[in-house]
Amino acid sequence: MINVALPKGRLGEKVYKMFEEAGYGCPDIFVGRKLVFENEEAGVRYFWVKPSDVPIYVERGAADIGVAGKDILLEHEPNIYELRDLGIGKCRMVVAAPAGFEDDRGYPLRVATKFVNIAQSFYSSNGRDIDIIKLNGSIEIAPILGLSDVIVDLVETGTTLKENNLVIVEEIMDISARLIANKSGYNFKSREINTLLERMK
């Protein structure tokens, strides 16, 4: 039995469809509020968990495999295998600022973000001194209120940025959903996991 941690929400539903098409469907998975679903015949058990918790379930072995965005993996750096780029949930991690913004290197750059680790490693590789302002949501508001100079955030279509008069200043990286596995569990279920990977191609 492979235990799979799926991220709750739109991405998780798309991911589940991929598993279903590969022959790992589970009836009633979208019915009610149950969080655990099993298809004994297919040898698979799914859990719906908060997207940012997927790597924790996998790293700690509660799930053998899971699906998480690359942004979450880079932010938490879990000790796991990253077996496949699923090519869905695509977006970009960018630096955005109010239109017309110019960086004054005489001062530390004030960066508002949910992704502290990603922002820090991006700016340290560029040798830029920064001040991090960790926020948990509505990041776009920070430069408007003068809380920060720029933001580091995920962008899918760019509509939210545009509506808040922000423009992309730099692209940090492309993000997509990754299939991850527990390093211990992989040893005891390598055949099942590799069969699943093969069928999902």
Place this chain on the structure above:
Amino acid sequence: MQYDQSVLTRTERRIFALRTLYSRAGYRSYRMRKFEDYDLYSRYKDYLLSDRVITFTDTNGRLKALKPDVTLSIVRNIKDKPDELQRLYYDENVYRVSGSTNTFKEIMQMGLECIGNANNPSVTEVLDLAEKSLALVCDGRDYILKVSDLDITIPLVEAMTDSKTARAELFRLAGEKNVHGIISLCKDYEIEEQAYMPLVRLLGLYGEPEDVLPQLDEILKGTPAEAEVEELRDVLRDFDDDRHLVLDFSITGDTNYYNGIAFEGYIEGLPECVLVGGRYDRLMQRMKKKSRAIGFAVYMDSLAMLGR
């Protein structure tokens, strides 16, 4: 006076079982001082899992540390006898920062080192003892000893690029079995497909030596790692029909210290590896010793979860 074994904790029972295994195999117990000069860890701090060490000033003004690691102390204190074989085992407490709580933790570690003319037969012997150690502590669960050979991965990566940053990133990605990441990095660094494909195919291998070794011959043909397959075959000769030993080339380590065979032990149901080991001739060289060396450590605290 006879004593009742039931008074022993599970950890104590495991320690006795392992001590018996190692001493019967000809290893002698090695005791070390509780404190070590801090200087040792500051000089080799990238060898340690974390550079955070508990320090204090001794009454004579010297800066001391509570050991975060055992191997460094053994290597520093042992007499260099490259033509002999010194077999040692230890059970010691080490002090490290725990990842989950970010505070110092006392960790019980048991392990062994084989130092001197540690050639292929010694590697086979140490692998065998690592596997027997897993069998003794696994509480009847399934276990796996995963073996890699850094003398295969290192030359493959080094032949791909001269960039130190790219090499470090390639080792990190290999440790994650992150093949798509490797391909994307190679595109960024304009590394050609024929240069990276052996590594990509290598990472796809997983299984018992008798299945994997023939594939390895084919994958490494014409690469700088070609000759190493025979060495690996020689070391693994006795493990041919052993379903507990698998080859998996995703194990990596700091190439400044490690080389050759590297291995990790896993027990079903425990999320992290409980045994880590390998050859560390490069560490010996950096510490100006001529001996070769291989050893492993069993993390007793990770095993404590087995009782739950």
